Amino acid sequence: MSKRILCRCEDVTRAEFREAYAEGFTELESLKRYTGVSTGFCQGKGCLVESALELSSLRDVPPGDICLTNIRPPVEPVTFAELARLEPPPLLDDLKRTSAAAGPQRPDTGDET
Amino acid sequence: MTSLSDETVTIFFEGKPLPCRAGLSVGAALWEHGIKVLSHSHKFGRPRGLVCARGQCMSCLMRIDGEPNVRSCQTPVRQGQVVNRQDAGSCFAPAMHKALDAGGHLLPVGFHFKWFTRPAFLRRAFLDGLRPVTGVGKLPDRAVWSAARGGPPAHDHGVLETVVIGAGAAGMRAALAAPGRTLLLDDLPACGGQRRAALDRVAGEGDGLLAALPRLAQMRDRLESDARRISLADRIEVLSGVRVVGAYQPDMLLLKDESGLAVARAAAIVWAGGAWDRLGDFENNDLPGLMGPRALYRLAAIQGLRLAGARTVVCGHGFDLWLSAALLHAVGARVALVPDTVTGAEGEIPAASRRLGWALHAGLELRRATARTGALATLDFAGGGGLTRLPADLAVMCARAKPAHDIPYQLGADLVLDPDRGGFVPRAARTSGTVVSIVGEAAGAAPEDLCVEAVS
Numbered sequence: 001m002s003k004r005i006l007c008r009c010e011d012v013t014r015a016e017f018r019e020a021y022a023e024g025f026t027e028l029e030s031l032k033r034y035t036g037v038s039t040g041f042c043q044g045k046g047c048l049v050e051s052a053l054e055l056s057s058l059r060d061v062p063p064g065d066i067c068l069t070n071i072r073p074p075v076e077p078v079t080f081a082e083l084a085r086l087e088p089p090p091l092l093d094d095l096k097r098t099s100a101a102a103g104p105q106r107p108d109t110g111d112e113t
Numbered sequence: 114m115t116s117l118s119d120e121t122v123t124i125f126f127e128g129k130p131l132p133c134r135a136g137l138s139v140g141a142a143l144w145e146h147g148i149k150v151l152s153h154s155h156k157f158g159r160p161r162g163l164v165c166a167r168g169q170c171m172s173c174l175m176r177i178d179g180e181p182n183v184r185s186c187q188t189p190v191r192q193g194q195v196v197n198r199q200d201a202g203s204c205f206a207p208a209m210h211k212a213l214d215a216g217g218h219l220l221p222v223g224f225h226f227k228w229f230t231r232p233a234f235l236r237r238a239f240l241d242g243l244r245p246v247t248g249v250g251k252l253p254d255r256a257v258w259s260a261a262r263g264g265p266p267a268h269d270h271g272v273l274e275t276v277v278i279g280a281g282a283a284g285m286r287a288a289l290a291a292p293g294r295t296l297l298l299d300d301l302p303a304c305g306g307q308r309r310a311a312l313d314r315v316a317g318e319g320d321g322l323l324a325a326l327p328r329l330a331q332m333r334d335r336l337e338s339d340a341r342r343i344s345l346a347d348r349i350e351v352l353s354g355v356r357v358v359g360a361y362q363p364d365m366l367l368l369k370d371e372s373g374l375a376v377a378r379a380a381a382i383v384w385a386g387g388a389w390d391r392l393g394d395f396e397n398n399d400l401p402g403l404m405g406p407r408a409l410y411r412l413a414a415i416q417g418l419r420l421a422g423a424r425t426v427v428c429g430h431g432f433d434l435w436l437s438a439a440l441l442h443a444v445g446a447r448v449a450l451v452p453d454t455v456t457g458a459e460g461e462i463p464a465a466s467r468r469l470g471w472a473l474h475a476g477l478e479l480r481r482a483t484a485r486t487g488a489l490a491t492l493d494f495a496g497g498g499g500l501t502r503l504p505a506d507l508a509v510m511c512a513r514a515k516p517a518h519d520i521p522y523q524l525g526a527d528l529v530l531d532p533d534r535g536g537f538v539p540r541a542a543r544t545s546g547t548v549v550s551i552v553g554e555a556a557g558a559a560p561e562d563l564c565v566e567a568v569s
Contacts, residue, residue: 001214002481003157005399008164008172011156014394016222023222035222041171041182045389046164049515049536056530063530068522068537073359073367075519076169077182081261082373087269 006054007047009040017051021058028055029069043075124194127201133190134417140166140173140185141418143196149401149488151175151185153200155247156225157217158210160487162401165390166408166416167300167307168356172401175199179254200248209246270296270377276366277383278357278520281306282332282563283553284385285339288349291383295349298368300356304343306387307410308560309336311440314414318443325468326439328432332564357386360523364548381548384521388514388535388554396481402489402507403482406433409509413444421445424504426492428479429453429511432560437509442469449503451477451494477501482508516555524549531557 004014012035020035028051031037037051038044048069056063120135126143133142140151140163150160151173161172168187176197177183185196200206213220221227229239244250253261273296277288280299284306288297301307312333316323323330343349358374359367364382368375390405392398404412412418423446427437430453441448449472455462466473477494484490492508494501515536518528527544528537534557543550553563 001157001218002396003159003214003218003399004394004396005159008154008161008170008399011154011159013218015218020222036226041174042169043519045169045515045517045519048518049391049530050394052530052537053532063532066530068518068528068530071519071522073361073523075523076356076358076369077171078358078369078374079261081264082267082369085264085373086267086376 006050007035007037007040009042009046010036010038012037012047014054017054018058021055026055026059028052028066031055032069038069041077043071044069045075122190122192122194124190124192124196126196127198135190136417137190138166138186138416139175139177139188139190139194139196141412141416142190143185144412145419150198150486151401152198152248153206153210154399155249157214158200158206159214159399160401160484161399162488163412164392164401164404164408166404166411169389176251178257180257181249181251181253198248199251200246206246206248264373267373268375270368270375272364273377273379275381275383276377276379277385278366279306279385279387279553279555280304280343280351280353281308281385281387281553282336282339282560283387283555283558284383285336285343286563287383287385287552289339289342289346291381293348296377296379297343297349297351298355298357299351299353301415302353304340304351304353305336307407307415308332308436309340310414311410311436312336315436315439315443322439322443322469326435326465328561328564329436329439332432332436332560335564357520360520362523362525362547364524366520379548381550382524384517384524384526384549384551384555385553386517386520386555388516390510391512391515391535392510393479393512395479397484398482400482400484400489401487402505404507404509405514406437406509406511407514409437409440409507413440419444420507423447423506425449426451426503426505426508427511428492428508430459431511431513432564433511433514434459437511438469438471441509442471446507448472449474449505451475451479451492451503474501474503513559514554516557518555521549521551521555526551533557 006012006014025031025034038048052066056066121132122135123130149162152161164170164172166186168184173185174182175185176199229235274293275291275295277284277297280297288295355368355370358369364378366377390407425441425446426449428451438448451474455475477496480495481493492503492505513535516538518537525547527540529540531538538557539551
């Protein structure tokens with residue numbers, strides 16, 4: 001069966017992405033949660049730009065109006081055994097500082113927990 | 114740069130012994146045996162294979178020596194290695210994959226993770242049934258568990274002056290321009306990036322191929338001279354075989370090499386992480402056998418994948434169209450060229466194609482790819498008054514690449530979506546209040562821009 005795949009990891013077709021938009025998910029952040037684009041193993045390297053461009057044409061807004069979704073480390077798979085070997089104190093300090101500092105701006109989609 | 118020998122090792126793929134050339138990755142070795150389908154996607158059961166060949170796309174995940182989710186493009190073959198597809202062993206898998214591929218579009222978006230979420234016992238039963246079919250969720254063999262335990266604590270590089278991530282054209286230039294002690298990181302064994310390896314292979318061809326293609330020769334000169342200057346500069350330390358897998362604001366990097374994770378912080382971080390291949394939007398754009406130029410350079414030039422006699426199609430435009438075609442020519446593949454245009458900067462394409470014996474098809478638009486036994490068989494184009502069908506064992510898509518945005522985003526860079534520059538690119542070279550600056554293809558430059566950039 002012929003398909004135009006948007007996200008290879010989560011197997012999301014372009015048609016599904018448009019369907020989800022038509023259902024009322026109009027922000028990249030909520031589309032990501034609803035369809036699964038960019039939530040797979042590759043963390044959006046294969047589909048995030050394509051999805052953002054698709055959304056900008058669906059919404060008929062300039063591409064510059066579409067904000068990047070949150071991308072959290074690690075960006076490649078890391079095993080728990082490897083993580084366990086990190087010296088915890090400096091990393092924890094950093095995590096605290098990161099969450100305290102204001103991150104890059106993106107729209108409030110109402111589904112942030 | 115190629116570390117291939119004539120030595121042969123035997124691996125066991127789904128129980129069958131396969132002789133493989135030592136030095137190849139598992140994925141490339143299987144390709145040489147005509148096995149291009151390495152896994153299946155978990156929803157529609159579509160065939161998946163080598164796509165990025167740099168450990169980033171995860172299309173090649175296999176179960177290797179009892180460990181699930183191993184990147185077969187990054188794992189070298191080893192004597193006695195046991196390699197399996199993750200969905201192998203379920204007798205339902207082929208039938209279910211077929212049914213979902215045919216009828217999946219009738220199911221609601223995200224059905225596979227939204228159905229049967231309640232009650233809990235039903236969810237459990239649904240997942241227990243689904244996992245063996247999709248090939249996910251199977252734990253590693255016990256021997257793998259125990260081997261992963263323990264080990265020394267992760268290395269801490271401390272606070273460094275300047276860290277440059279990526280030793281390609283832009284990263285080398287940035288390291289040379291940086292003041293003071295500089296650490297230059299790359300996942301490849303040598304400086305110059307995957308293009309330098311590809312250019313080396315083209316230059317090694319010997320029949321004047323490189324001399325016939327001046328824009329490639331010019332890029333090679335630049336990369337060679339910069340790599341030489343890097344090796345002479347005492348203040349630049351090159352760390353190869355390292356990938357940056359995460360970043361924490363304001364200045365901390367999570368690094369990964371063969372021995373595990375390490376951390377480093379730096380007063381200045383230069384992101385020269387390059388770009389990701391873009392395959393494009395057409396029917397069956399996910400078939401194994403379709404890849405971008407960066408993947409081709411790694412497979413054919415660095416790993417030494419044998420492509421002699423293969424039918425290959427190179428589509429797109431720009432520097433990578435030339436280099437991909439030249440590399441395929443150098444390794445003995447049959448080359449068909451489908452350029453976006455043969456005018457302007459690409460005006461030399463017809464003459465070069467005639468001279469080098471490349472089949473040239475201009476003015477075509479890619480519509481769909483078709484498969485035979487799961488992998489790419491043909492590309493169908495519209496234009497020229499009908500449908501043009503080109504047979505292809507491998508097709509290289511040289512579209513505008515997408516600047517790698519993940520690590521600079523995590524370091525707080527201000528990124529904006531700009532289709533003309535390929536994707537999410539920095540609004541300015543440097544966002545105030547951050548330690549990261551972004552250069553080269555990661556900042557939206559085209560590879561040809563990197564070549565003509567003035568020497569600093």
